[in-house]
Amino acid sequence: MKYPFLGWTGQTIGVTAPSSGLREQQQEWVERAVEQVQARQMNVRLGETIWSHQLAESAPVKQRAEELNHMMTDETIDAVIPPFGGERAIDLLPELTxxxxxxxxxxxxxxxxxxxxxxxxxxxxxxxxxxNFVELRSEEWDETTSAWRRVLATPTGGT
Structure with a gap:
């Protein structure tokens, strides 16, 4: 098993919507999450797919897959966190690399x-x-929400 390492500061989080995107009234959730993640000394790169939502998906399958493939291969992005789930991620599987x-x-x-x-x-x-990314929009993260940073920053061989 290969365990990635996400340090405590300066890392870049990519946000893409491989399933559902954001309806207009939900878009401020991402903006607040960006503020909170940046306040914790991490950078954020937002994909285009997060800003739309139609018929249970953020964008056509090829566009969603291309954006996820790009973020997973981009060396300047350290982790990828979708805004939230949905019901159409399975459609991407044949398109992923x-x-x-x-x-x-x-x-x-x-x-x-x-x-x-x-x-x-x-x-x-x-x-x-x-x-998921929109859950990081609160000024205070509860113990469960904040655990992701501690776990993803575990060094190789650590527990």
Whole structure:
């Protein structure tokens, strides 16, 4: 198993919507999450797919897959966290190119679990079941929400 490492400061989080995107009234959630993540000394790169939502998906399957593939291969992105789940992530599986992915964290839950399992089984890269990006919008993170940083920053050989 290959365990990615996400340090405590200066890392870049990529946000893409491989399943559901944001309806207009939800878009401020991402803006607040960006503020909170940046306040914790991390950078954020937002994908285009997060800003739309139609018929249970953020964008057409090819666009969603291309954006996820790009973020997983981009060496300047240290982890990828979708805004939230949905019900259409499974459609991406034939379009993904996991053999080209960098060793980095993919974090999320709900529909994102489909991608987590597939990626780990195909590549041996560990993935993480944890908060989706919009859940990071609070000024104070509860113990469960904040655990992702501690866990993803575990050094090689650590526990």
């Amino acid at each position: 996991p053999a080209t992915y960098q060793t980095k964290w993919l974090l999320g839950y709900s529909d994102i679990s489909t991608l987590l399992l597939s990626l780990t089984l195909q590549t041996g890269i560990a993935t993480a079941h944890g908060p």
